[in-house]
Amino acid sequence: MQVEKTLEALLRDAPQGVAPIITAIAAACVEIERLTSLGGLAGSLGASLGQNADGDTQKELDVRAQELMMVAMRQSGVAAIASEELEDWELCDAKGTFAVAFDPLDGSSNIDTNMSIGTIFSILPAKGSDNPFTQPGHAQIAAGFAVYGPQTLLVLTFGKGTDVLTLDPRDGVWRVTRNHVQITGNSTEYAVNASNYRHWDRAVRAYVDDCVSGVEGPREKNFNMRWIGSLVAEAFRILTRGGVFLYPGDVRQGYREGRLRLLYEAHPIAFVIEQAGGRASNGHGRILDMVPKSIHQRVPLFFGSAEKVERLERLHNDPQIGSETSPLFGRRGLFRA
Numbered sequence: 001m002q003v004e005k006t007l008e009a010l011l012r013d014a015p016q017g018v019a020p021i022i023t024a025i026a027a028a029c030v031e032i033e034r035l036t037s038l039g040g041l042a043g044s045l046g047a048s049l050g051q052n053a054d055g056d057t058q059k060e061l062d063v064r065a066q067e068l069m070m071v072a073m074r075q076s077g078v079a080a081i082a083s084e085e086l087e088d089w090e091l092c093d094a095k096g097t098f099a100v101a102f103d104p105l106d107g108s109s110n111i112d113t114n115m116s117i118g119t120i121f122s123i124l125p126a127k128g129s130d131n132p133f134t135q136p137g138h139a140q141i142a143a144g145f146a147v148y149g150p151q152t153l154l155v156l157t158f159g160k161g162t163d164v165l166t167l168d169p170r171d172g173v174w175r176v177t178r179n180h181v182q183i184t185g186n187s188t189e190y191a192v193n194a195s196n197y198r199h200w201d202r203a204v205r206a207y208v209d210d211c212v213s214g215v216e217g218p219r220e221k222n223f224n225m226r227w228i229g230s231l232v233a234e235a236f237r238i239l240t241r242g243g244v245f246l247y248p249g250d251v252r253q254g255y256r257e258g259r260l261r262l263l264y265e266a267h268p269i270a271f272v273i274e275q276a277g278g279r280a281s282n283g284h285g286r287i288l289d290m291v292p293k294s295i296h297q298r299v300p301l302f303f304g305s306a307e308k309v310e311r312l313e314r315l316h317n318d319p320q321i322g323s324e325t326s327p328l329f330g331r332r333g334l335f336r337a
């Protein structure tokens with residue numbers, strides 16, 4: 001029988017001091033997974049309890065996952081913590097050398113539906129008593145996410161590629177099941193909440209229009225759309241079989257910069273994706289070059305296979321895009337040249 005590498009063995013190659021933090025996060029994720037899989041047996045995990053600091057609806061499982069992650073992070077001696085569920089960042093252990101930002105429960109609208117949800121985390125160098133959460137994404141030391149689905153997974157990078165670990169339910173050990181994942185460029189899948197089409201700008205509409213036009217459009221091939229509504233699940237699908245994810249900014253109130261958060265969603269996902277050979281962008285440039293101005297800053301997010309994200313960037317940066325999408329004379333128009 002093939003013996004897969006354990007998390008403990010994988011972490012021997014992690015940067016100095018990071019292994020105990022990742023071990024603590026992985027242990028908290030096991031507890032969140034146990035709670036998730038109990039479903040209705042653990043109470044009303046999907047019940048709305050109110051709103052978090054930033055106005056998002058908070059579910060019972062959001063709150064319980066937050067408690068589990070807070071205990072784990074405080075016990076592992078991190079210097080500072082930021083979370084989707086905290087109004088502001090918190091200073092913890094003055095001797096700590098790392099700061100951790102996390103979304104304890106991503107995809108909470110799926111809690112009651114038995115669909116995949118997860119936990120996302122980002123580990124940064126601490127900066128004494130200064131706010132460590134104003135560093136660019138490329139300063140991250142490690143990042144990853146757990147997926148609570150048919151399998152419980154941990155996707156992890158510390159800058160030496162992206163690995164996937166599976167929680168072995170037979171003995172509760174995390175084992176590496178995919179080493180140095182590489183995102184394929186061959187996929188014809190895209191993920192977007194298409195119900196927002198009328199709110200998007202021209203660049204995003206043009207990209208999606210071309211996919212929808214299939215073999216009759218400028219890309220001359222058929223595409224397929226998937227939308228789960230859990231960032232972690234879409235990210236894992238893209239790591240598995242390629243494609244592209246779009247959550248653009250749009251004209252709805254509060255969505256000008258999209259929906260997803262730079263610090264604890266876009267940055268860690270971008271690190272994982274780049275380490276798997278993909279690209280992550282805000283439409284104009286690299287997500288990992290962005291510096292958060294605030295803990296809960298939102299950002300338009302596009303990620304997946306590099307050439308698809310580059311195509312989205314070309315559309316965003318193209319001053320001709322208005323005429324390109326003209327219903328009569330544009331490249332996609334009735335009288336296309």
Ligand code: F6P
Pocket residue numbers: 106107108109193229230231232259260
């Ligand atoms: O964190 C927010 C989140 O739940 C993501 O997991 C997911 O990608 C997105 O929101 C879903 O957004 P919408 O409700 O617009 O489909």
